[in-house]
Amino acid sequence: MEEPCLIEKSELNRLIERLIREGFLVLGPRVEDSAILYCEIQSMRDLPRGYRDTQEPGKYRVAESNGENYFEFNLGPHSWKQFLFPPKQSVSSCKKTDNGWEFTTNVDSPPKFAFLGVRACELAAIEVQDRVFLEGPFVDPVYQARRESTFIIAVNCTVAASTCFCTSMGTGPKCKSAFDLALTELDDGFVVEVGTTRGRSMISDLNIRKIDREHASDSQLLQQRACDQITKRMDTSGIRNLLLENLDHPHWDDVAKRCLSCTNCTMVCPTCFCSSVTEVSNLSGDQIERERQWDSCFNVDFSYTASGTVRDDVRSRYRQWLTHKLASWHDQFDSSGCVGCGRCITWCPVGIDLTAEVAAIRNTPFSNRTLPVIQPVSKAACAFPKDFKP
Amino acid sequence: MGVFKFASCDGCQLQLLSCEDELLSIADAIDIVHFLEASSHVEPGPYDIALVEGSITTNVDRNRILEVRKHSKYLVTIGACATAGGIQALKNWGDRSDYLRAVYARPEYIETLSTSTAIADHVKVDFELRGCPINRLQLIDVILSLLADRAPRTPRHSVCLDCKRRGTVCIAVAQDAVCLGPITQAGCGAICPAYQRGCYGCFGPAAQPNCDSLADWYLAGRATPVELVPLLRNFNANAPAFRECGDRIDPFLDSGGTT
Numbered sequence: 001m002e003e004p005c006l007i008e009k010s011e012l013n014r015l016i017e018r019l020i021r022e023g024f025l026v027l028g029p030r031v032e033d034s035a036i037l038y039c040e041i042q043s044m045r046d047l048p049r050g051y052r053d054t055q056e057p058g059k060y061r062v063a064e065s066n067g068e069n070y071f072e073f074n075l076g077p078h079s080w081k082q083f084l085f086p087p088k089q090s091v092s093s094c095k096k097t098d099n100g101w102e103f104t105t106n107v108d109s110p111p112k113f114a115f116l117g118v119r120a121c122e123l124a125a126i127e128v129q130d131r132v133f134l135e136g137p138f139v140d141p142v143y144q145a146r147r148e149s150t151f152i153i154a155v156n157c158t159v160a161a162s163t164c165f166c167t168s169m170g171t172g173p174k175c176k177s178a179f180d181l182a183l184t185e186l187d188d189g190f191v192v193e194v195g196t197t198r199g200r201s202m203i204s205d206l207n208i209r210k211i212d213r214e215h216a217s218d219s220q221l222l223q224q225r226a227c228d229q230i231t232k233r234m235d236t237s238g239i240r241n242l243l244l245e246n247l248d249h250p251h252w253d254d255v256a257k258r259c260l261s262c263t264n265c266t267m268v269c270p271t272c273f274c275s276s277v278t279e280v281s282n283l284s285g286d287q288i289e290r291e292r293q294w295d296s297c298f299n300v301d302f303s304y305t306a307s308g309t310v311r312d313d314v315r316s317r318y319r320q321w322l323t324h325k326l327a328s329w330h331d332q333f334d335s336s337g338c339v340g341c342g343r344c345i346t347w348c349p350v351g352i353d354l355t356a357e358v359a360a361i362r363n364t365p366f367s368n369r370t371l372p373v374i375q376p377v378s379k380a381a382c383a384f385p386k387d388f389k390p
Numbered sequence: 391m392g393v394f395k396f397a398s399c400d401g402c403q404l405q406l407l408s409c410e411d412e413l414l415s416i417a418d419a420i421d422i423v424h425f426l427e428a429s430s431h432v433e434p435g436p437y438d439i440a441l442v443e444g445s446i447t448t449n450v451d452r453n454r455i456l457e458v459r460k461h462s463k464y465l466v467t468i469g470a471c472a473t474a475g476g477i478q479a480l481k482n483w484g485d486r487s488d489y490l491r492a493v494y495a496r497p498e499y500i501e502t503l504s505t506s507t508a509i510a511d512h513v514k515v516d517f518e519l520r521g522c523p524i525n526r527l528q529l530i531d532v533i534l535s536l537l538a539d540r541a542p543r544t545p546r547h548s549v550c551l552d553c554k555r556r557g558t559v560c561i562a563v564a565q566d567a568v569c570l571g572p573i574t575q576a577g578c579g580a581i582c583p584a585y586q587r588g589c590y591g592c593f594g595p596a597a598q599p600n601c602d603s604l605a606d607w608y609l610a611g612r613a614t615p616v617e618l619v620p621l622l623r624n625f626n627a628n629a630p631a632f633r634e635c636g637d638r639i640d641p642f643l644d645s646g647g648t649t
Contacts (some may be wrong), residue, residue, distance in 0.1 A: 034559060037559065257603060258603050260572040260573065263551040264548055264560065264572070265555030267550070292644075313598070349572045
């Protein structure tokens with residue numbers, strides 16, 4: 001990667017203008033409905049300049065400060081998932097004609113997205129979803145069309161929320177790859193790192209200065225500040241086996257007493273990818289749409305099969321979510337499903353903190369096993385082999 | 391199809407009338423032979439489908455629902471009154487004779503039971519469609535499902551899922567609102583939180599709701615029992631999950647009073 005450079009703050013406006021001129025829908029942080037959300041951005045005026053957020057389990061607040069920076073806050077309830085993997089999508093339709101049923105695959109023509117303000121944990125989350133939607137034997141055309149054209153401007157965190165734990169998951173706070181451009185906001189400008197040739201050409205007409213030693217050191221200090229502010233930890237050593245060997249730990253009952261099974265954690269999670277597909281017919285039954293919607297393992301009916309509901313209590317649903325996210329995800333996708341963004345902690349209506357639940361199990365491993373120990377299996381045994389052709 | 395009214399405000403029957411354009415198509419597929427809200431012309435049963443609105447609050451109605459059941463192939467209850475006893479189930483916590491004396495000059499003319507109860511407490515119900523009022527699109531889907539011999543699309547998940555799908559920021563987390571969304575069944579489209587109001591629980595308890603956990607969280611600093619009990623004891627007051635949670639936290643219940 002080439003040397004970082006420096007731009008005046010106002011140059012970001014020119015970058016946004018250029019992206020819009022080149023047909024991108026620029027999405028970035030904006031204060032809406034008492035939160036910082038990802039919405040369409042026309043210029044820097046739309047950004048949450050001077051806004052700060054505070055977060056704790058089950059609580060989120062955003063407020064204006066006397067600061068002047070544009071990116072001195074952390075994650076809100078939205079993730080970029082909503083653009084790449086839409087909450088609701090009509091995937092196909094069929095129509096009754098005189099010659100029988102006519103089937104059509106709906107053509108998705110999404111806009112070209114430019115994401116502004118993607119944090120390191122969110123880059124990691126996009127990479128996790130890439131593995132889910134693009135790198136298996138079945139490529140998801142909806143995700144693919146959106147992902148391929150997306151231009152990513154990452155932002156290095158200079159502050160951290162009390163719910164952040166990216167350092168434990170090895171995903172941040174520094175953006176290392178998977179971006180076109182990455183910004184670090186100083187008081188008097190942005191340090192710009194270029195990640196791709198596309199990123200390089202997008203800043204070609206900006207007024208770029210060479211970065212001096214002082215700016216480089218400021219940038220380092222601010223990134224270190226974010227690191228130092230991260231106090232939440234999750235010990236991930238041997239976490240896969242820890243959880244899978246404790247499937248009958250009494251702590252799952254304790255979580256089940258608190259968990260509402262309301263789906264909020266899975267909805268705000270930037271990697272959760274579950275959906276359900278239903279057919280919706282018109283009144284006369286001759287026109288049918290097949291719709292895909294976000295769904296959740298916390299829904300009773302999500303595990304309904306021909307023989308009944310597989311996970312028929314909150315205990316088994318919470319356990320399914322946590323063990324998939326932190327344990328069996330490794331078997332399925334060669335990585336953790338958690339990037340340490342902390343959204344599930346903040347947006348749980350009763351403040352359940354997965355790092356505390358894991359710690360509780362780690363602190364009192366359960367020895368009276370009644371379930372067989374699940375051994376690590378080869379990827380081919382639990383998923384389709386790489387060369388499988390559907 | 392017959393549409394029958396018990397103790398209710400008629401709002402759910404109006405949802406059927408509000409179907410307007412679709413109503414014509416429904417009428418093409420179904421003969422509506424008894425629907426007093428729409429027409430005084432009625433024909434006798436039997437009925438393939440009986441839509442039943444309202445709760446049971448009198449002896450007369452208790453007998454009448456037995457007759458409706460006897461003459462109906464599918465009995466579908468519509469709305470919070472029919473599925474949970476409705477707002478009038480608040481009488482279940484009070485004293486019938488006190489209410490009668492307070493409201494009526496000549497209470498001796500009034501015949502009423504001491505409770506308001508769901509239709510399913512009296513007869514076998516084939517399907518319960520929730521809501522105060524019901525969602526007309528869900529009603530159309532239930533009718534379509536009976537015509538097509540398939541299961542209706544009426545999800546049992548929480549309102550939260552619909553808030554998230556439509557991108558609404560959680561007002562319980564971001565604004566300390568007291569919201570019943572996490573324990574309430576979806577169906578309304580998550581309207582209230584989208585307008586910065588906590589969920590009132592109009593569609594009754596979601597599947598396997600953890601009401602106690604949510605109530606304890608709100609009671610730890612956000613709401614008092616005097617605020618929370620009336621929220622649980624609302625249109626779906628007598629739905630078992632809401633009733634039990636409200637009774638557990640009701641500070642007046644032991645002394646026999648009402649909140």
